Each structure stands twice: as structure tokens, then as C-alpha cells.
Amino acid sequence: MLYINQQKSELQAATLAELAERLALPPQGVALVLDRQLLPRALWAQTPLSTAQDHHIEIFQLVAGG
Amino acid sequence: MNLSDSEFIRYSRSLMLGEDGLERQLRLKQARVLVLGLGGLGCPVASTLVSAGVGALTLIDGDVIELSNLPRQSLYQTSDVGKPKAEVAAARLRQQNPHSQLQVLKSRPDEQQLREAAADCDVLVDCSDNLPTRLQLNRLARESGKPMFAGAVSGTSAQLYLLNRHSPCYQCLVDPDWQVLQNCRSMGVDPALVTLTAQQLAWLLLQYLQASPDQIAQAIPFGQANPVPFGQANSVPFGHYGRFAASEHHIGFHWYPLQANPNCACCGAVQQGAV
Numbered sequence: 619m620l621y622i623n624q625q626k627s628e629l630q631a632a633t634l635a636e637l638a639e640r641l642a643l644p645p646q647g648v649a650l651v652l653d654r655q656l657l658p659r660a661l662w663a664q665t666p667l668s669t670a671q672d673h674h675i676e677i678f679q680l681v682a683g684g
Numbered sequence: 685m686n687l688s689d690s691e692f693i694r695y696s697r698s699l700m701l702g703e704d705g706l707e708r709q710l711r712l713k714q715a716r717v718l719v720l721g722l723g724g725l726g727c728p729v730a731s732t733l734v735s736a737g738v739g740a741l742t743l744i745d746g747d748v749i750e751l752s753n754l755p756r757q758s759l760y761q762t763s764d765v766g767k768p769k770a771e772v773a774a775a776r777l778r779q780q781n782p783h784s785q786l787q788v789l790k791s792r793p794d795e796q797q798l799r800e801a802a803a804d805c806d807v808l809v810d811c812s813d814n815l816p817t818r819l820q821l822n823r824l825a826r827e828s829g830k831p832m833f834a835g836a837v838s839g840t841s842a843q844l845y846l847l848n849r850h851s852p853c854y855q856c857l858v859d860p861d862w863q864v865l866q867n868c869r870s871m872g873v874d875p876a877l878v879t880l881t882a883q884q885l886a887w888l889l890l891q892y893l894q895a896s897p898d899q900i901a902q903a904i905p906f907g908q909a910n911p912v913p914f915g916q917a918n919s920v921p922f923g924h925y926g927r928f929a930a931s932e933h934h935i936g937f938h939w940y941p942l943q944a945n946p947n948c949a950c951c952g953a954v955q956q957g958a959v
């Protein structure tokens with residue numbers, strides 16, 4: 619089961635990149651935490667999501683203000 | 685090096701914190717910290733570091749004070765509008781603690797100026813308000829091997845990065861081709877959240893600056909296979925990203941290890957070389 623920002627999700631995806639596509643995430647400025655690891659976008663395509671286990675995903679916007 | 689009588693009195697409440705209080709205070713006195721950006725994050729960070737007894741700061745900001753800065757940029761007053769931030773900040777900080785040596789850059793530094801400023805400092809603190817400056821300081825941190833403590837706040841989001849030469853870098857996460865990230869001009873900002881974030885950053889900086897070389901060496905190891913000594917005294921969890929969140933059981937920063945991008949144009953080669 620996938621949990622996205624604490625909500626159960628029915629989405630299925632083989633990789634994080636596929637999930638990002640399903641969610642129509644913007645191409646810039648988004649960060650993703652998978653099971654407590656912050657994963658650079660460059661790693662999303664090679665990061666598989668298993669259906670055999672729960673995955674906790676958090677998606678949020680990176681900001682630059684100070 | 686020792687403390688003067690007046691410094692002993694000034695720092696007496698910090699000196700009471702543990703048996704090595706004096707050594708810790710002397711480490712602060714010997715430290716030089718670069719603070720890039722003297723806005724909502726930079727004001728409280730610089731103020732806490734100077735008040736606590738950090739011996740020297742390099743303060744960099746090319747902006748002038750605007751009326752819309754005043755709700756959160758605590759070193760400035762209404763009558764300061766229009767004046768250079770770095771100059772006014774330094775004047776206020778000197779009143780807070782005359783023992784700190786302050787070096788001031790009140791124009792936007794070019795690459796070489798920033799490189800030289802970074803080379804003189806023990807730690808680089810990114811309190812800037814835009815992506816190109818953040819990436820520039822990140823590059824210089826890598827180049828110089830200096831640790832970088834970065835904060836970023838916009839809207840109701842607050843983020844912290846604790847990076848050193850052993851950890852992934854900011855550019856692993858943020859692509860230089862990205863045109864912009866959201867900032868306070870585009871999103872607004874919660875004044876108390878900026879101050880809280882700045883003080884979290886300042887607390888971590890003071891932990892790091894007061895730690896002995898042994899304590900720092902113990903705190904450094906971080907990697908996928910190496911559990912982080914998170915929460916130990918003096919440990920700064922380098923390689924971690926912190927994000928402010930309020931949930932049912934916790935209000936504060938949640939910390940996540942940042943994974944390296946092996947193809948990162950800034951640190952990728954270094955990372956591969958180190959393996």
C-alpha cells in the first residue's frame with residue numbers, strides 16, 4: 619500500500635518516476651521523501667516501488683526564501 | 685587564549701552548562717562564521733551567534749532595508765529603511781556584543797570575493813533568498829571543504845540543510861537548470877516561522893562550533909550504511925535535511941537523510957572518488 623502525505627493511495631507505479639508522472643508532479647522544485655529518505659529527482663527513475671510492502675511517501679515544494 | 689573578567693560575567697550562564705563550559709566558550713571565541721544573507725533568517729542567526737560569543741563573523745548582504753522586511757528582520761528599525769542591511773546589522777550586533785569582530789560586505793560579492801570570504805571562515809551559513817546564490821555558496825563549500833548550514837523559508841514552509849564534505853550537497857537535490865524556487869516575494873512568509881527556523885539553525889551552529897575535534901569526528905560519519913548518531917550530545921547530523929511540520933504528536937523539524945545524486949555536477953565526482 620502507498621501512503622502519500624499520510625493518505626492511503628490507490629495509485630500503482632513500478633518506480634518513483636512513474637508515480638511522479640501519475641501524480642503530474644511539476645518538473646521543477648519538488649522534493650520527495652520515500653520511507654524517510656530524501657531522494658534527488660535523478661534517482662526517481664531507478665527507485666522501484668514494491669507492492670509487497672507499504673511505502674510512505676511525502677511530497678513537498680522546495681523553497682529558497684530567507 | 686582566555687576570557688576577560690567581563691567576558692566571564694557576560695557568558696556566565698553558558699559557562700555553567702557542563703564541566704567543559706570554558707573550553708566550549710573558548711572554541712566559540714576562536715570561530716569565524718560566514719553569514720550570507722541578512723534577512724529573516726540571517727538577522728536572528730547572526731544575533732544569536734554574536735550574543736553567544738562567536739569571535740568573528742563575516743556578514744554579507746547587498747540589499748537595502750525595505751519596509752516589508754521589518755515584521756521579521758529583527759536587527760532593523762523603521763528609521764533604517766533605505767540603509768544597507770549589512771551596515772545596519774553590524775552596528776546593532778556591535779552593540780549586542782563588542783567582543784565579536786565583524787567583517788562586512790555590503791554589496792553583492794562576486795565569485796572571487798565570496799571564495800576568499802569562505803576560505804577565512806570555519807562554517808558557511810546560507811541565509812540567502814534565491815536559488816543562484818544558494819548554489820554558488822554550495823559550490824564554494826564543496827570547493828573549500830567547509831561545512832554548510834543552510835536555511836530556507838517561504839510561505840509556511842521551512843527547510844534546513846546540514847551539509848559537509850562527506851555528505852551529499854545541495855545541488856544533488858536542486859537542479860541548477862530550475863529557473864526559480866519559491867521565495868518570500870512570491871509566496872509571502874510567516875514571521876514567527878522564519879525566526880524559529882533561524883534559531884534552530886543557530887542552535888545547531890553553536891553545537892557544532894562548541895564541539896571538540898573528537899566530538900566532531902564522532903558526529904561526522906554519515907552514509908547509507910552508517911546510522912547517524914542523531915541526538916547525541918554535540919552531534920550535528922550532516923547529510924540531513926530538516927522540514928518543519930506540525931502534526932498530531934509533533935511540532936518542529938522532521939529530519940531526513942539526503943541521498944546523493946551520483947551524477948551531481950557539483951559533488952558527484954568527489955563522491956565517486958571517495959568510494
Ligand SMILES: [Zn+2]
Binds near residue numbers: 854856857949
Ligand atoms: Zn551533490
